[in-house]
Amino acid sequence: MKWASAAVASPNMSDALARAAGIIRKQKLDSELDCCLVFFSTKYEDSFSYLPALLKEHLPARVVFGCAAAGVIGGGIEIEQTPAVAIAAARLPEVEVRVAQVDTDGLPDEDAPPGVWRNWLGLERADPALITVLAHPYAARLDALLAGMDYAFPTARIVGGIAGAGQSASEPALFDGSDVRTGGVLLAAFSGNVAVDTAVAQGCRPVGRPLTVTRCEQNVLLEVDGQKPLHYLAELVESAPESDRSLMRHSLFLGIRAEQAESSAADNDYLVRNLVGIDYARGILAVGAPLREGMVVHFHLRDRHTSAADVRQVLARHAGATPAGALLFSCLGRGKRLYQEPNYDSRAFAETFGDVPLAGFFCNGEIGPVGNATCIHGYTSSFALIRPARN
Numbered sequence: 001m002k003w004a005s006a007a008v009a010s011p012n013m014s015d016a017l018a019r020a021a022g023i024i025r026k027q028k029l030d031s032e033l034d035c036c037l038v039f040f041s042t043k044y045e046d047s048f049s050y051l052p053a054l055l056k057e058h059l060p061a062r063v064v065f066g067c068a069a070a071g072v073i074g075g076g077i078e079i080e081q082t083p084a085v086a087i088a089a090a091r092l093p094e095v096e097v098r099v100a101q102v103d104t105d106g107l108p109d110e111d112a113p114p115g116v117w118r119n120w121l122g123l124e125r126a127d128p129a130l131i132t133v134l135a136h137p138y139a140a141r142l143d144a145l146l147a148g149m150d151y152a153f154p155t156a157r158i159v160g161g162i163a164g165a166g167q168s169a170s171e172p173a174l175f176d177g178s179d180v181r182t183g184g185v186l187l188a189a190f191s192g193n194v195a196v197d198t199a200v201a202q203g204c205r206p207v208g209r210p211l212t213v214t215r216c217e218q219n220v221l222l223e224v225d226g227q228k229p230l231h232y233l234a235e236l237v238e239s240a241p242e243s244d245r246s247l248m249r250h251s252l253f254l255g256i257r258a259e260q261a262e263s264s265a266a267d268n269d270y271l272v273r274n275l276v277g278i279d280y281a282r283g284i285l286a287v288g289a290p291l292r293e294g295m296v297v298h299f300h301l302r303d304r305h306t307s308a309a310d311v312r313q314v315l316a317r318h319a320g321a322t323p324a325g326a327l328l329f330s331c332l333g334r335g336k337r338l339y340q341e342p343n344y345d346s347r348a349f350a351e352t353f354g355d356v357p358l359a360g361f362f363c364n365g366e367i368g369p370v371g372n373a374t375c376i377h378g379y380t381s382s383f384a385l386i387r388p389a390r391n
Helices: 013-026 042-058 114-121 141-151 229-239 242-248 304-317 336-340 343-354
Strands: 004-010 035-040 060-068 069-073 077-080 084-093 095-103 130-135 157-163 174-176 180-181 185-192 194-202 205-206 211-217 220-224 253-256 270-279 284-287 296-302 326-332 358-364 366-372 374-376 381-387
Touching: 004 013, 004 069, 004 077, 004 326, 004 358, 013 035, 013 042, 013 084, 035 042, 035 069, 035 095, 035 358, 042 060, 042 174, 042 180, 060 095, 060 130, 060 358, 069 084, 077 343, 084 270, 084 326, 084 358, 095 114, 095 174, 114 141, 114 358, 114 366, 130 141, 130 381, 141 157, 141 185, 141 270, 141 374, 157 194, 157 326, 157 358, 174 185, 174 220, 194 304, 194 366, 205 253, 205 304, 229 242, 242 296, 270 296, 270 343, 304 336, 304 343, 304 374, 304 381, 326 343, 326 366, 336 343, 343 358, 343 381, 366 381
Parallel strands: 035 060, 130 157, 326 358
Antiparallel strands: 004 084, 035 084, 060 174, 069 077, 069 358, 095 185, 130 185, 157 366, 174 180, 194 381, 205 296, 211 220, 211 296, 220 284, 253 270, 253 296, 270 284, 326 381, 366 374
């Protein structure tokens, strides 16, 4: 198994693609490519229809797919808000890559057997190690789709992101082979001699103590440990250092512990969600996720220093198994906007794993696991670390 990656900025998509393909060829993958993922700037919107033909000319591969993005990642650099192309290319001996396109408006019943889901998805093999998900930004019911995929493929690692596009559901954002697509979701299942680790950096740290939801209504948190959540927060603010008090004004989130996690769950077993409303008079708040009584929750803070430490910590957990290649799906709110310097997550990856090819894009929502459930995130970097299952 051998991977290569590249990213090139240019006002002309054909030029960027040709130059990126040239960089890939110099990395000497030695024979015909099995798989090529291409991430291209939304600023090339007028040229999208030419992309499949250009790829056949410059970098032919057995399986080709990708999406539009607000920014692209490859070759150790992250190119944001500038017309650019990033490519991940691979030789994958003894690996089958199957791409399918689905329309999320007509999902199977949530209680349908796994075989029904696999047949509907067009991915009949039950044993993929990795499924990448590239979703059009207007795709409906993405949460339900991911839950069905977890059910149908319990051993797969599922990662990906929501593509970039303009203001219309009819604008193209995905492509597969010779087809440019204007909606739905692209899935690519990798089966055979392939193993995958995932690393999801949510960029937060917990503050205070874990709490149990004792009263709630849908996504409204009414009580934690028998008291109003804002009453608890007032106590937390009173005891917090000044630096944390400042962050609580604009960077406070609620982490929801994954149901499969143990009572001693690690910080990354919390799904971090936005606070979407506060009722000061009643002492309650609303969260960007459904709640139920008995859930364990924990307030979290986010800043660039926490995010920088978090991405290094989650990558370090996998430092003993160096990947052959990797994919990165990062929030468009990270990058220079968060770190105030370029290429931070890519540099953290390189400092952990060395000269391993990495490629990906800046997403409108990132997809990756928390516990045993695949979730849609925000402000997150979701890595897929790919290697042979056997030598």
